[in-house]
Amino acid sequence: MENLARIKNKTLTDKIIPAKEAAGLIQNGMVVAASGFTKSGDSKAVLLAFGERAQIDHSQITLITGASLGQDTDAKLAAANAISLRLPFQADATMRRHINSAQLLYIDENLGETAMHLKTGVFPAIDIAIIEAVCIHEDGSIVPTTSVGNSAVFVALAKKVIIEINTAVPEEIEGIHDIFLSGSYPEKAIIPITSVGQRIGTGSIPCDPEKIAGIVFTHKKDSPADIQPADNTTSKIAGYILDFLKNEVAAGRLTQSLLPIQAGIGKVANAVLQGFANSDFEHLTMYSEVLQDSAFDLFDAGKLDFASGSSITVSEACYQRVFDNLERYKDKILLRPQDITNSAEVISRLGTIAINTALECDIYGNINSSHIAGTHIMNGIGGSADFAQNSYISIFVTESTCKGGTISRIVPMVSHVDHSEHDVDIVVTEQGLADLRGLAPRQKAEAIIKNCVHPDYREMLAGYYAEACERGGQTPHVLEKAFDWYKNLRTTGTMQRQPVLTEIPGTN
Numbered sequence: 111m112e113n114l115a116r117i118k119n120k121t122l123t124d125k126i127i128p129a130k131e132a133a134g135l136i137q138n139g140m141v142v143a144a145s146g147f148t149k150s151g152d153s154k155a156v157l158l159a160f161g162e163r164a165q166i167d168h169s170q171i172t173l174i175t176g177a178s179l180g181q182d183t184d185a186k187l188a189a190a191n192a193i194s195l196r197l198p199f200q201a202d203a204t205m206r207r208h209i210n211s212a213q214l215l216y217i218d219e220n221l222g223e224t225a226m227h228l229k230t231g232v233f234p235a236i237d238i239a240i241i242e243a244v245c246i247h248e249d250g251s252i253v254p255t256t257s258v259g260n261s262a263v264f265v266a267l268a269k270k271v272i273i274e275i276n277t278a279v280p281e282e283i284e285g286i287h288d289i290f291l292s293g294s295y296p297e298k299a300i301i302p303i304t305s306v307g308q309r310i311g312t313g314s315i316p317c318d319p320e321k322i323a324g325i326v327f328t329h330k331k332d333s334p335a336d337i338q339p340a341d342n343t344t345s346k347i348a349g350y351i352l353d354f355l356k357n358e359v360a361a362g363r364l365t366q367s368l369l370p371i372q373a374g375i376g377k378v379a380n381a382v383l384q385g386f387a388n389s390d391f392e393h394l395t396m397y398s399e400v401l402q403d404s405a406f407d408l409f410d411a412g413k414l415d416f417a418s419g420s421s422i423t424v425s426e427a428c429y430q431r432v433f434d435n436l437e438r439y440k441d442k443i444l445l446r447p448q449d450i451t452n453s454a455e456v457i458s459r460l461g462t463i464a465i466n467t468a469l470e471c472d473i474y475g476n477i478n479s480s481h482i483a484g485t486h487i488m489n490g491i492g493g494s495a496d497f498a499q500n501s502y503i504s505i506f507v508t509e510s511t512c513k514g515g516t517i518s519r520i521v522p523m524v525s526h527v528d529h530s531e532h533d534v535d536i537v538v539t540e541q542g543l544a545d546l547r548g549l550a551p552r553q554k555a556e557a558i559i560k561n562c563v564h565p566d567y568r569e570m571l572a573g574y575y576a577e578a579c580e581r582g583g584q585t586p587h588v589l590e591k592a593f594d595w596y597k598n599l600r601t602t603g604t605m606q607r608q609p610v611l612t613e614i615p616g617t618n
Contacts, residue, residue: 119247141236141238146177148423154274157179169192174198177199177448188214200490242274242275243274254445258446259421260448262316274328306460340380347381368391371383372501397456400420416442463501470508471508471520479528483599522595525596539562
């Protein structure tokens with residue numbers, strides 16, 4: 111009876127069905143859209159039940175989400191060969207292998223663009239949307255759980271909707287969502303956000319009750335985020351960024367409250383945000399995609415006034431802290447659709463300071479954030495381009511080397527370009543920070559080589575650049591050698607130049 115109280119429209123109670131029956135509504139070849147953004151607010155029953163069935167009847171679907179899913183759902187669907195096409199983001203090792211071996215197709219796109227591509231018919235029509243909810247209102251509208259992502263546009267466009275009511279999420283979470291539907295071209299609405307904490311929408315996702323094909327009850331927490339503690343490398347990177355921001359304040363370009371902060375997920379981003387707790391900055395705000403542990407640490411430290419995002423993605427310990435003390439945080443956070451959090455219009459208006467992670471960077475500041483050695487997808491571009499292209503300051507962070515020093519993260523030319531040099535203001539490694547603003551390409555190269563490259567690779571990179579300069583050009587390169595470092599890695603297991611033998615081994 112307690113569960114039934116979460117369905118305020120009592121005419122919908124006859125739609126309650128088991129997950130297996132709901133999965134039976136998904137037919138081979140359908141386009142399925144599911145809630146979920148970085149492991150939170152995702153389908154925890156129906157998609158998994160469909161994956162089990164697909165192992166038997168070999169059904170396949172196109173799967174569209176907000177971002178990555180938890181519960182190992184992507185892994186299980188990939189292993190069952192239940193997906194023919196996946197978009198716009200994933201972060202699962204099993205699915206990654208299937209994508210890179212061409213067993214399933216993957217569209218990796220800016221997270222702020224998916225909703226518009228759906229609304230304008232670039233992507234196929236959605237047959238079924240699966241949405242996790244706290245409850246359903248009398249008018250059929252859906253109160254999401256720990257993420258919004260693309261759920262609002264999924265519900266608006268889907269032919270049928272399956273709702274998973276997750277009783278592990280307290281109903282008291284209602285009130286933290288800000289659902290705003292911006293429409294489509296040429297009548298696309300202005301998004302009137304002028305401050306991070308400004309509410310512009312409603313607390314629930316509109317849904318015609320006639321579209322609801324099934325309601326499934328679950329009781330399962332989100333998969334916890336894997337939060338890695340700061341280490342010497344990430345702490346150094348965080349220190350360089352904090353020093354840079356202090357200098358911006360001293361120069362009069364920022365105040366002690368900075369501007370709204372956006373940070374990607376991962377240990378570097380968490381280390382940077384945690385660094386603010388012991389800084390002189392105060393009354394900070396956040397306009398981001400994901401609210402991580404560090405956001406709630408900053409709330410507790412009295413440093414963060416308000417945070418807007420599309421999901422709450424935290425560790426198990428932080429999850430417990432947040433939901434045991436929800437009233438402490440409830441008036442300080444808003445969760446919005448990702449086409450709002452990632453809107454170029456809003457990011458630019460607010461003057462966001464964007465901090466995102468690079469897989470590699472080249473001497474001119476071009477960034478690869480998605481592909482290993484130019485060909486194999488890691489996770490995807492996510493929302494990094496949405497923020498990099500439109501922020502007040504665009505910062506990219508990476509370690510200078512990886513894999514025991516056999517790979518340099520700073521290379522002559524990136525093997526895949528996600529962010530061009532025109533959208534990159536700052537590059538930071540544990541070696542130092544390069545401020546690329548106001549610099550010509552040759553000046554950028556000199557700053558990056560001097561400040562960001564590991565000593566084991568600095569001479570090599572300086573030699574490449576010197577030879578490139580002899581050739582001339584606005585952006586000098588030695589094209590036939592630009593990717594030699596990848597060739598070295600493939601043939602010798604390291605990017606480092608191998609010594610030239612002056613004697614034949616075994617002779618005097």
